[in-house]
Amino acid sequence: MDIEKIDSSNMLNQIKSLPNQIKESIEIINEYKFKIKDFKNINSVLIVGMGGSAIGGDIVNSIISDCSQIPFQVIRDYNLPNWVNENTLVICVSYSGNTEETLSCFDEAINRKSLIVGITSGGILQKKLNSYNLDSILIPKDKPPRACIGYISILILLVLEKNNIVNISSEKYLFDTSSKLENLTNTFAKAENSNPTFGLAKKIYxxxxxxxxxxxxxxxxxxxxxxxxxxxxxMISFHNSIPEMNHNEIVGYENNNDFFDKLSIIWLKDKKINIRNLLRQKFSSDILSESISKQFEIESHGESLIERIFYLIYWGDWLSFWLAIFHKTNPSPVRKIEKLKKKLAR
Structure with a gap:
């Protein structure tokens, strides 16, 4: 297969950039001087974003799940929750700076006198932040938002850490994570069966x-x-979580079973999982094996939770790349999203 011809927009290099994004994000935040001087009254954190700009908030929520002392939520919508007030830190994330849902929430946050920090590469969001003399943390331009997961997630984490909103010291773990991911790149980038991301893509594409x-x-x-x-x-794909899927979705694997040979299941595992959820994963897999033959377990690797989370992120990014290659599809264009945006702009 001619990988360079298929991947003509070079998503491969975008995926490879994740280890460096982690290191660059540390540099960005260490050099940044916050305009907000006092975060001590913050009693809740809200991340506002869509798509590739929002997922960083979800990742951070997983990272800080064992140390956060205040509510942390990610929303993907035009409006803020009613509880947002002057003691809420609202982090508006829009890679382009032009995401209409995020801009709508920004305006609401201004009206509610919330503390606001923006993460963007420019656009209208940067102009709005500057006009109100608010914190605007800039990330490099001209990338697909989904390829900036390192910048977005690490900068959100470090905004919270540097301002003592969460009790975590992540810099050493982040450098270790970057180094480990760099070492994985040589394996994950190979179009060979010895590469587990390539091998799984071949089985499920x-x-x-x-x-x-x-x-x-x-x-x-x-x-x-x-x-x-x-x-x-x-490719269309779906996801859910344990234990929730045990209370509804597991029953769905019964009727319309003519389609089941077109399904594959991937179980993501981390060593910190609650023992009951570990049992639920095992027993659910056993039960579903009666209907779904293609089931796979991908386990995280690393000493710290940060390292293990980014190991799985990197694994999935490479899997998606190889799935595209097997379909002889350029990974970069998102034509249906662009088509929808044009219709909405009329």
């Missing part, structure tokens, strides 16, 4: 992948995998 994580640590990664498979691979 003609299926509809369903990804399951546990609610606390890997459900955000399951969402990331689903989004990457949909945007990069141009």
């Amino acid at each position: 003609k299926t509809i992948p369903i990804i399951y994580g546990d609610f606390r640590y890997t459900s955000s990664i399951a969402l990331r995998w689903r989004g990457q498979i949909e945007e990069n691979s141009k």
